[in-house]
Amino acid sequence: MSSVSQPETSTIDVNGFATRVWRKGSGPRIGFLAGYGGLPRWIPFLDRLAATRTVIVPSLPGFPGGDRGHSVLDTHLDWVLAVAAIIDKAGLAGSDLVGSSIGASFAAETAAIWPEKVKRLALIAPFGLFDADEPATDPWAQKQDDIPGLMTVNADTYKALKAMPAGANSIEWPIEQARAAEAAARIFWPLGNTRLERRLPLIAAPTLILWGGEDRLLPPSYAGKIARRIAARTETRIIAAAGHLAELDKPDEVAAAILTFMP
């Protein structure tokens, strides 16, 4: 992870929990909602976006930087409202929005329910669907050692994302990573199915759908199911040699596809 410089950090209040917002770069705003595991540290993909845009990255409740915000969210409506408040407080309303995995599911919900909040949308392998004929893998019934390979083709990228930095609190760091898995489970247990497909037709923003061609968690064929349900203009790109968190495996390609779609 060379050439990674640190973003500015601020916090917003979400249901009484201090929630981290990262900001870096200049130019038109673009938001990013992170995927499974969240972002315990800044990643190269965000630098690619920050080269030409103001990148704003709010944490989701319970994910790294999101404290225990998940603990007061019981229903899917609670979650969607919390994310909408985060979009507003982070200054992202009306901007372009990118989400990956868990975050992509909420980016899609936000664009569907509050069309004015999202100008253009990019979804990287969103959660929210389950097809019994092509079942998603269960991320919560895995040996811990198998998680990096389930999330990425190059498991080292996920390991590097999650590795404890020097000087971190050796007790709180692993708890924070476990909390991210819990927060994901709290929304999506047991199948990952929030019936997102029912809200997809409400999306009015032009939408780019990206999927790692080697996503072992959510089948890439789900991309077509999602594209067909969205009424607005869509474009689908399968990223070769990328896994579920394609932005970790292929930061340049994923960022370039997004910036081309929403120049």
Next chain:
Amino acid sequence: MKFLWFHLMPYKELPDDFKTKHPSVWVDIHSSLFDPSRAHHMYNEFLDELEFAAAAGFDAICCNEHHSNGYGLMPSPNLIASALARRTTDAAICVLGNSLALYNPPTRVAEEFAMIDCISGGRLIAGFPVGTPMDTTYAYGTNPSHLRDRYYEAHDLVLRAWTEKDTFAFNGRYNQQRYVNIWPRPIQQPHPPIWIPGAGSVETWRWAAEMDYVFCYLSYYGYKMARNVMQGFWQEMARLGKDRNPYRAGFAQVVGVAESRQQALDLYTDAAEYFYGRCLHVDPRFAGPPGYVTEATQRAGIESQVRLAAEGKAETGPATNASSATKMQSLARDMKSIVENGYVIVGSPDDVVEQLHELATTLNVGQLMLLMQFGNLSSELTKYNTRLFAERVMPKLRSLFADWPNRWWPKPLAARERAQLPAFRPEATAQ
């Protein structure tokens, strides 16, 4: 001292190569291994064994709840308990228990336990476990991040359903019912004794103490490995200003008794190796659903590992805070190690008395749960084990802790107020 005879109801005919050919005894164990016509005989033998234990003089007979589990054939322990209520007269019936968060609405538990209490004449011990990850989150699909809050709320609902005299509305976070009014009501007032099976969670100890419930440590790994947990429990009781009444605590122990130690080894080795080798073979994928272990318990676990590492000590046996499926990964599977590690107590009546005395006094446990059928132990040997224990072990330990009141034991109707149970075959007795 109380003696409770505990049946897990294992499927007794898992193949010899089960551990190498099959990933897990739990959650996704293959249906082809289950023969219902064999299970017919197993269930009936198991019920016979429980009734035999009651007749032999055990204070209670126990059953519990598991799902999709090859070593626990009781998805509904209440079915077993109701059958036992009709075929026994004096033994307490200990259901350990109903995993409260799995019942929708949880008033179902209040109703069924009240039924068992009525049928049995007030002999029910009501156990409320959270339930293992395998049972609750995987087999039953309950969200692990909501599980504990659901459990506590369901407990509050059951308790109110038992104790409030008027129909009430329950406006919970997870459960909303306009009309809660259970019929029947429990015989025992204000409610049957409540026991909480659990493990090394400080929160569970505190809650059990605050509610004045019995805490039961249902370990399969014997009393030597339970020392850390029970020490922690009693330290916490002291901190909370609770007395050291040993009846606050229950502990489960596998026991095999025979005329001599060698005979016990000869009789019980196969069944013990079946239990530890095949029954406790759980896929580590099911070890830790996120959110099942609270952050406070995770923190305590990491801190204790850090402390032990700093002191240059390794924890003996499975880590206190490890999940049950994780503990099962590192188990001893052969009889020599099973015995050396103290998972099972085997020996002559005097050997067993000595070891159980040590168990009871070191752990300070007054409610002793005995696993006397384990693995594929035959019904004949199970009854032999049970009878020998009742005749030659129990009397020598009976007076232990006699100075302490057991406030957590059922209060049944007086014998003269109880229904006369007809003989099993009325036509046979009429002749």
